Amino acid sequence: MRPFHYSRPGSVGEAVRALGADPGAEVIAGGTDLVTLLRDGVRAPSQLVDVNRLGLDRLSWQPNGSVHIGAMCRNAVDDSRLRRAYPGLVQALRSGASPQIRNRASFGGNLLQRTRCAYFRLPEFDCNKRNPGSGCAALNGDGAQTALFGASPSCVAVHPSDCAVALVALNAVVHVEGPAGARRIPIEEFHVLPGETPQRETALRRDELVVAIELPPAPPSHYLKFRDRTSFAFALVSAAVAVEVSGGTVRSARIALGGVAAKPWRCLAAERELVGKPFTAPSIAKAGDAATEGAKPRPGNEYKVELVRRVVRRALTELGNA
Amino acid sequence: MREKASTFAGEPEPSGPNRRTVLVGAVGAGVAGTALAGVGVGLAAPTTAPPAPQETLPVTLTVNGVRRSAPVDPRASLLDTLRDQWGLTGPKKGCDQGACGACTMLLDGTRVLSCISLAVLHDGQEITTVEGLVAKGEMHPVQRAFAERDGFQCGFCTSGQVTSAVGLLKENPRPSRAEISELMSGNLCRCAAYSNIVDAVADAARGER
Ligand SMILES: Cc1cc2nc3c(=O)[nH]c(=O)nc-3n(C[C@H](O)[C@H](O)[C@H](O)COP(=O)(O)OP(=O)(O)OC[C@H]3O[C@@H](n4cnc5c(N)ncnc54)[C@H](O)[C@@H]3O)c2cc1C
Ligand code: FES
Ligand code: FES
Numbered sequence: 001m002r003p004f005h006y007s008r009p010g011s012v013g014e015a016v017r018a019l020g021a022d023p024g025a026e027v028i029a030g031g032t033d034l035v036t037l038l039r040d041g042v043r044a045p046s047q048l049v050d051v052n053r054l055g056l057d058r059l060s061w062q063p064n065g066s067v068h069i070g071a072m073c074r075n076a077v078d079d080s081r082l083r084r085a086y087p088g089l090v091q092a093l094r095s096g097a098s099p100q101i102r103n104r105a106s107f108g109g110n111l112l113q114r115t116r117c118a119y120f121r122l123p124e125f126d127c128n129k130r131n132p133g134s135g136c137a138a139l140n141g142d143g144a145q146t147a148l149f150g151a152s153p154s155c156v157a158v159h160p161s162d163c164a165v166a167l168v169a170l171n172a173v174v175h176v177e178g179p180a181g182a183r184r185i186p187i188e189e190f191h192v193l194p195g196e197t198p199q200r201e202t203a204l205r206r207d208e209l210v211v212a213i214e215l216p217p218a219p220p221s222h223y224l225k226f227r228d229r230t231s232f233a234f235a236l237v238s239a240a241v242a243v244e245v246s247g248g249t250v251r252s253a254r255i256a257l258g259g260v261a262a263k264p265w266r267c268l269a270a271e272r273e274l275v276g277k278p279f280t281a282p283s284i285a286k287a288g289d290a291a292t293e294g295a296k297p298r299p300g301n302e303y304k305v306e307l308v309r310r311v312v313r314r315a316l317t318e319l320g321n322a
Numbered sequence: 323m324r325e326k327a328s329t330f331a332g333e334p335e336p337s338g339p340n341r342r343t344v345l346v347g348a349v350g351a352g353v354a355g356t357a358l359a360g361v362g363v364g365l366a367a368p369t370t371a372p373p374a375p376q377e378t379l380p381v382t383l384t385v386n387g388v389r390r391s392a393p394v395d396p397r398a399s400l401l402d403t404l405r406d407q408w409g410l411t412g413p414k415k416g417c418d419q420g421a422c423g424a425c426t427m428l429l430d431g432t433r434v435l436s437c438i439s440l441a442v443l444h445d446g447q448e449i450t451t452v453e454g455l456v457a458k459g460e461m462h463p464v465q466r467a468f469a470e471r472d473g474f475q476c477g478f479c480t481s482g483q484v485t486s487a488v489g490l491l492k493e494n495p496r497p498s499r500a501e502i503s504e505l506m507s508g509n510l511c512r513c514a515a516y517s518n519i520v521d522a523v524a525d526a527a528r529g530e531r
Contacts, residue, residue: 003375006396006442022372028443035399035438036419046372048396050443076432076493098508099493100426100435100486231507 002044011054012177012211018049020179020207027051027209029072030104032097033113041123042114042130051108056211065217068175071108071210075101075163087322088221088240092166095225098232108210110163111174111190112202115262116234117145117157128154129198143300145236148260148308155198156298158259159191160234162225165258168266169240170218178208187213191263201262219244219252222319226259226311235259237307239291239315243279250274250283255291255312260304267291270312279320288313381445385410386454394441401425401436404451412452412481416510423509424482426489427451433489435508452481455488464488464526473522475513483509487523497527 005022009015019025024046028034037043056072059079067082075093083090097105119125119137126135138146138156146156164187172187185203192203204210225238238258244251253274257265269290277283291312295305378393385408394403401418404410404427413436416424420438427436428450455462464487467473474480486509490497497505502523503516511519 001397003377004396005373005375006379006440007373008445024372028440031439031443032420032435033438035440038397039418046375048440052443097420098423098435099490099505100423100433100508101420101438103429103432103489104434104439231504 001038001041004038004045005047006050007047008050008053012056012209015049015051015054015209016177016179016207018047019209022047023206025049027108027112029106029109030074032101032105033109037114037121040121042121051209056108067215068212069107069215070212072106074103075105075107075110076103086166086170086215086218086221088169088223088242089163089166089215091223092162092225092238092240095223095235095238096162107163107213110161111167111210111213112204113161114201115157116160118142120157129157129194129201132197132199143298144303146298146301147262148295148297148301148304149257149265150193150261150263151296151298152194152196152198154196155194155262157194157198158261159201159263160259161264162223162235162238162258164191165235165238165256165264166221166223166240167213167215168256168264169221169242169254170215171242171254173214173216174204174210175212175214176204176208177211178205182211184214187264188266194262198262218242220319220322222315222322224311224315224318226307237304237311239308239311240264241312241315241319243274243316243319245279248278250277250279253287255287255316257291257308257312260295260308267293267312269293274316279316281317284313284316284320287316379442379445381441383441383444383446384448386450396440396442398441399437400427400439400441400444400449403441404436404449410451410453413485414478414481416479416482421510422479422482423486424479426482426486426509428485428489431489431492433486450485452485455484462488463529464491464523467522467526467529468519471518471522471525472515473519474511474515479509479511479513483511483519487519487526490523491527495527497523499524502527 007018009018026045028048028050056070058070060068120127120129125137128136147158167187174185174190190202219242221242223240225235227233227236235258240256242254253271255267255270270287273287273290288309292305292308297305379396381394382391413427414424416422418437420435425435425437426433430448464484468484490505502520
């Protein structure tokens, strides 16, 4: 591991100044992702800016019923109001990693965790994300974990977060602070597709800090995750669904998929199949079919197409039965 | 389950002169570090040169009830610091990447993985390792339950399993068997003693009620 300067700012302003003053500086939160990347030589920052003591670890409910989740709230967050208002988020969090990791992993770090693509994590392989222009070893490698949607000739990696998928279904807004002050990034614009610059994964600027995640009041939600084993594994395919039904008719629906793209993948076509229809098996089945629209399977990941169809159908069915 | 907004809120507000600036010579503060703080600390005033890496930083931890300070390489994991520098070899290094749970410790009472954290992040915090579970010469009820139920074969994962189970029972004092399996899933056992481990945790939960 390359030596780095460790700094422990006491305020958001100081942290932002530290990031701005050193182009090689990176934030460290729980460290559950970054420490392995440092150890394996995937990242080699000149400075680590510790954001654990900035007071960003609070949940604050707003008068209009929305909630601001501090960037340093841990993924083990246990709050009965959060469970009631956003069951899909809490299910997504509990399905991620292990209890020990969730006790340290932060919301900010979860959104900014790096892909689990093995070729990214092993510096002996070419990877455009780790080393822009070097090529993509995954293109001719094991395709089982690769993206079904939004991939490019330079990168086929998927985003590993469960939490982020739920946040897309729940229409979250990411609050960030930088040298020019505060701004708000809608969660759907937070992660970006690889295109020709897979090294750029989010809309966050290098000298900006995530300070909170805002969730507006949301309809009932649910999260369903399929993986290689029952627990402690990343999603092969997952779905977060949030559906508002009144008088037997779907008024609004948001559906997002995990494990299939470089960002949580919103399924507009599936949502359209539901809105204005009864929330029953036939429209749910159509939504499952529509969720696969635009899928571009690659050698090794063809199984994900049928999995998408079924995960969406089952997530919606379970939400309807809840 | 407990109601809480977040698992840890960091340490309480430091009293007196800001410990951060004293010890770490934070960002642009221009405060000279302590003798232990090594090179480059706090000397990076508003220059353009990024601050230099520190060789060591002073870290104070309360480990199993005993407060200790030592200069620590900022790159050192919490696990390596306790095992190699402070001689606590109860926590094991199985994978060194967060995947096996052998390095589980309690941080301010909450179970965490020490291989994927840095010691410098925990300055001022309390750590309990498996060595600290024995009280007044008596095994912890979870340790006793593991012994009685044969919750192991080779024993390599056991210190992590036991510490994790202690953390689990704090989070959820009355887990069902299914919950025990799910909530112990961060601890792998290559000998596959899983069913006895679940029995042991269930016994301990019953005993602790
Ligand atoms: C074995 C294992 C299994 C896992 N399984 C899952 C899983 O199933 N599902 C899942 O979703 N996740 C999983 N994870 C990933 C885990 O959720 C992430 O490691 C964790 O959420 C990262 O949070 P952190 O606070 O530890 O971030 P860190 O590791 O500290 O940081 C991660 C990145 O975020 C940046 N960062 C952190 N906070 C901020 C901020 N406030 N502002 C700006 N930048 C910031 C850092 O610079 C760094 O680049 C797993 C991890 C491990 C080790
Ligand atoms: S050694 Fe820490 S999880 Fe394996
Ligand atoms: S007892 Fe051998 S690894 Fe668990």
